[in-house]
Amino acid sequence: MTIQPLSESTEMYLKAMAELNQHETVAIGRLAGRLNVTAVSANEMVRRLSEQGLVKHTPYKGAALTKKGREAAGNVVRRQRLWECFLHDQLKIEWTQLYEYACSLEHATAPEVTEALAVFLGSPKTCPHGNPIPAADGSFTPLNGIPLSEVSVGQTVRVLAVNASAKEVIVHLHERGLLPGRKIKVTAAAPLQGPLTLQVENREVALGLHLAEFVIVEIHSK
Amino acid sequence: MTIQPLSESTEMYLKAMAELNQHETVAIGRLAGRLNVTAVSANEMVRRLSEQGLVKHTPYKGAALTKKGREAAGNVVRRQRLWECFLHDQLKIEWTQLYEYACSLEHATAPEVTEALAVFLGSPKTCPHGNPIPAADGSFTPLNGIPLSEVSVGQTVRVLAVNASAKEVIVHLHERGLLPGRKIKVTAAAPLQGPLTLQVENREVALGLHLAEFVIVEIHSK
DNA sequence: GGGAATAATAAGGGCAACCTTATCTTAATC
């Protein structure tokens, strides 16, 4: 099973769903937004995906990956993140370009190449952005962290991962020093969904709440 | 110039033309054959390519790459052969799979990645099959050799390159030990376009003439 | 319970790259 090759578009939908939400239902609108297509197109495509048994669509509720879909999605994510490692560690490609370049390569990568790449890289556990690399069977343990947007004022946290796909978002976060491993303190949170004020490496940084969602952190113990 | 991204199909046509014949005209039938499409489809596509200024089509004569097309083709070939080096040298992918896997990757490779890959690999001059890797501007010097099919009986030659794209052909030649660097002697040639008989590493091998065309050799001096 | 936002469906189109079938043109060869 799962030997039928999926189209590039199919892979992008599956990956988007996995990135948005591993298990629960994803609203068609969010999916459409992330993939930059209209809601009508997303609807059409979700129908096709559910015909293939990759997602389960509950009208007016959203779509969720099936077991098969989750496996396929994990596989796509694995390929992408392995390529990100290669592009970053070996080719020294710019941080902000990794996602984009790896995304192109991922669709063109045969299973044999994926596994050889993993071995070559020493079976890394996370991509340069800090996200876990799924196993060969597509399974993976989500990070044990919370979005920065949910951290309360005064707390100090450590960045585990940056989980964004839009180039502008990646660039924006990179410019503000929000990289895996960094220690940051939330010094203030403006009311009404306003921006957070952060202390990042002796630097004061303002960050919109919707962008803070892409930064996965753990509470800094000690 | 040459900054507009070409479709995968376009790249395949350009590459096929470059592989079939760097400079001269290629018959539409040969092109169609190599790309596994009908002559009608190839005709259509050649029209599109000539509208883009990539080829010059002379009706009933064939198509030839323009300067622009040759550059673009060289670039595609460069990407593919660099990936072949990577897959072979670093990932230890099987010889007979290199072409196929590298071909998928080549279409998904940005210029920045191509150049970083070249640096990473130490700017190799040839791919594992022995074919030259074009420079970043797409230019390259063809091998100074002749097809094995044109060697006369009794001569001893050295294999410079295997220049095939069809998997079956690659497998067939590989099984018979026809690899770059091998020394072979043409011991007989059957009449009427019949097969050649070769001495390859103390082994006697029969090889169809149309397959011998894919093996580029140089006369063994001394 | 009613209005707003979101989602679904229908209908019609577009584009790239392929296909088939059929007709016509040119080139190559005896």
Next chain:
DNA sequence: GATTAAGATAAGGTTGCCCTTATTATTCCC
């Protein structure tokens, strides 16, 4: 100069994935 093979052209079809516009259905929330 006629035949044949190869190439060109026309017409119509398919598939995947996207689009717009319009209508209808559902859910959520005050």
